[in-house]
Amino acid sequence: MARLLTSGDIRALSRGLGITPTKKWGQNFVVDANTVRRIAAAAKLDADDVVMEVGPGLGSLTLALIEIARKVIAVEIDPKLALALPTTVAHRAPEEHERLVVVETDAARIDPAQLPEPPTALVANLPYNVAVPVVLHALEHFPTLRKGLVMVQAEVGDRLTAQPGSKIYGAPSVKMAWYAKAKRAGSVSANVFWPVPNVASALVAFERIESPDANRVEVFGAVDAAFGQRRKMLRQSLKAWAGEDVDAVLDRSGIEPTRRGESLDIAEFIALADAKEALGGTSRT
Structure with a gap:
């Protein structure tokens, strides 16, 4: 079983890599192992799932996912984090580390040809400023995605799952409904992040539906x-x-x-x- 990262581990890794979480890439690392376990369980993954994890950061969630899924494809835009992740996983999950593949690229523009095989699930702690485009891009370009669980800003979660007639119902709500059935799957305390964000977070789960017969x-x-x-x-x-x-x-x-x-x-x-x-x-x- 993988040894999950503690708050002290994450700070130590950051210092060793010379990394300070940046607003540019919306980096807020999860530092609570119980929260990581809860997210991994809520994703309802199978042993044959190929997970695309966007923004793995230092590997908090990656270590929990790699215990369950057949493969985890971690998509990371930060070159320092992308380089360090395989070493961290090999050290803390020696029996499962070969299940990890790291792809250094922007998840909002990623192409299926960049991945070693088609993903079946999307599980991620998404940067708040790009959460909607990343989710919609993944659903559009990766038709093999059958399900997903994403952690997003609570307001974004509300928009993705809103129903017609509500004040927060908008374009993200309708576009999500084109691809999948989505629902709120829980809340996440700001205190489990480093640095602590000034917004609340939520989990959104989705299951893909058959594509509508329309343009x-x-x-x-x-x-x-x-x-x-x-x-x-x-x-x-x-x-x-x-x-x-x-x-x-x-x-x-x-x-x-x-x-x-x-x-x-x-x-x-x-x-x-x-x-x-x-x-x-x-x-x-």
């Missing part, structure tokens, strides 16, 4: 337009997306032009895209 580019275009001017009625907010056909698109989709984007669910955004496609002949992507 994703057009659906997301409608979503972005509707929430780009969320206070306006659809007749106005969708003009930038549908142009002169906006009234015809709304009429064909059966959606009242006086509604606002925050009241539409994913099925209704799909109806808008289908209507535009039928009227304008946009190609499917």
Whole structure:
């Protein structure tokens, strides 16, 4: 069994590497082993899972994941951390360290060709400033991802799991619903991080659903337009997306032009895209 990192271990590793957590990359390291165990358990991994872990940092969560999964592919943007992680894992998990692969790159731009094999799960403590684009990028470009558990800023977690009609329901909520069923899976105290963040954290779990039979580019275009001017009625907010056909698109989709984007669910955004496609002949992507 791997020896998880303690608060003292993490500080010692940081000093040895000459690393100070930076706001630039949203680095807040988890220093509580119990929290790490809880996250790993909540991910509901199988022994044959290939986990993509974004932002492994010094390896707190990596050590817990590598005990369970067949392989952990750690995606790290910081070159110092990427170089040090294999040594840390080899030292503290000698029986499992060969299951680790480190890829030094930006997770918001990673391509499947950069990984040794397709991942089946995403588990990560995500930097707060890039959490949404990283999750959506992973779901778009890695269709083999069946499930995931991510730790994000509580407000981001609320947005990813929000339902139509709520004040926090927006583009991230709809786009997440295109790919997966997502739910809040718990809260995480700020005190388990170093440095201590000034925001609350939450766990979000998701399970991929079958891709809708629709043009994703057009659906997301409608979503972005509707929430780009969320206070306006659809007749106005969708003009930038549908142009002169906006009234015809709304009429064909059966959606009242006086509604606002925050009241539409994913099925209704799909109806808008289908209507535009039928009227304008946009190609499917």
